[in-house]
Amino acid sequence: MENQKNGYIPLYRSVKKQPWAKDVYLRTLWENILLDAARQPFVANFKGHTWRLETGQLVTTSADLGLALCDRNGEPTSRHAVERMLTVFEKEGMISVHAERRKGTLITVLNYSEYAEKIPDLPAHNSAHKPEHNEASAGAASEVHPAHKPEHKAAHHEQEGNNNNKKTTSENSNESSDKPPKNLPVVRPGAAVQSPKGDKWGNADDLTAAEWMFKKVQIISPTAQEPTWSSWSNDIRLMRNALAVSHQEICEVFKWANADHFWQTNVMSPAKLREKWDTLKAQMNQPGRSTRTAAPAKPEVWNTREAWQEFI
Structure with missing residues (x-):
């Protein structure tokens, strides 16, 4: 239940067949990217700059990604190692990376919509719905059956609440306590x-x-x-x-x-x-x-x- 509250993403078993998946750092980095990518377009504030993120994008830094990849002693992965791992994903055609020095790195998960959003076409989604559709629905063709609602909601909104790009990535523009509201004039010229x-x-x-x-x-x-x-x-x-x-x-x-x-x-x-x-x-x-x-x-x-x- 806690996982449903925080949102979740599909992770297909076929990922284990990829040659890079045996590397626990590569696997974890890929999962973190998927979890932090925007579920839908929104405007983010990161390092004092405004980013208009599309579905499947996140803005972060190699250093921030490294902080989420620690060894048993809590030592984070270096930004150089993270950049090498991102290069692996680029060569595999999984992501594109656009870095702006001192501003952040924009990562785009390629084919994100096909990967994460076409839930109704997935066998798992259909099987989850079958028990709720066993009852006849004559006379209620335009209405969702009450028993169907919980299954329908969990399947279609699996990432709800997940992609606010927490502190190691983008901040949602509506959640930042450090940035002044839109209706507040800039008090200090040059302030980031x-x-x-x-x-x-x-x-x-x-x-x-x-x-x-x-x-x-x-x-x-x-x-x-x-x-x-x-x-x-x-x-x-x-x-x-x-x-x-x-x-x-x-x-x-x-x-x-x-x-x-x-x-x-x-x-x-x-x-x-x-x-x-x-x-x-x-x-x-x-x-x-x-x-x-x-x-x-x-x-x-x-x-x-x-x-x-x-x-x-």
Whole structure:
């Protein structure tokens, strides 16, 4: 019953005959794509951008897809590995992929309507209806028999409530708490995300940095609750202005703290990073300080592909 409440999709046994299906990561990724694809057209907000999704489409990132593919230790799959897996599906003619840097990746499930929507033609659908049609319906040709309704509803609306593109993919434009309502004017020009009142906001780079930080937090604490993006972006914006630092430097200090055995559980948000900034900077410069990784050298321009690719 719980599965029916959340919606479901058909998954045919023939998938086991595919050569790639023995790879549990490929199989799980394919199932996740089918579960997250839009059941019907709708407008989604993702990373501060509007996406008009058609049936069978979803917008996400390789990194987000990787967060849903973890090993036994909770370690997510890298975005590079996810991109290689998506290439396998493309070669198989299962999907098409269109990526827009810093905006998201649009995935289209090819032949989605034939795969998931022609339920009345499926033998399973017909057999499910037979017991409810055994009684004669003379005199009620234009009316659905009461006994038929539960079977009919479950078969035809199997994905109802399923494809709102939850937090690892697209947000339904009517569900986002961080985006202002349509009738609210943009309070801050250049804001990629803002609170409903417009008192907390950040630009596209602030939002990107905030999302990157949260992915690092999830590695340390997989059950961490998704933050309010307008609040995190606002903290990063204020930090930049108050400390006169770049996004690159902010991320380097956070990366160092995230790799330090003490600070990784004590600095898990931009606000806490700002609070401990001076201490962290001082300890970063101490020779022999034990961390899992060393911070890379700061490039001259932070937002070039070469400088930023490690953080996205």
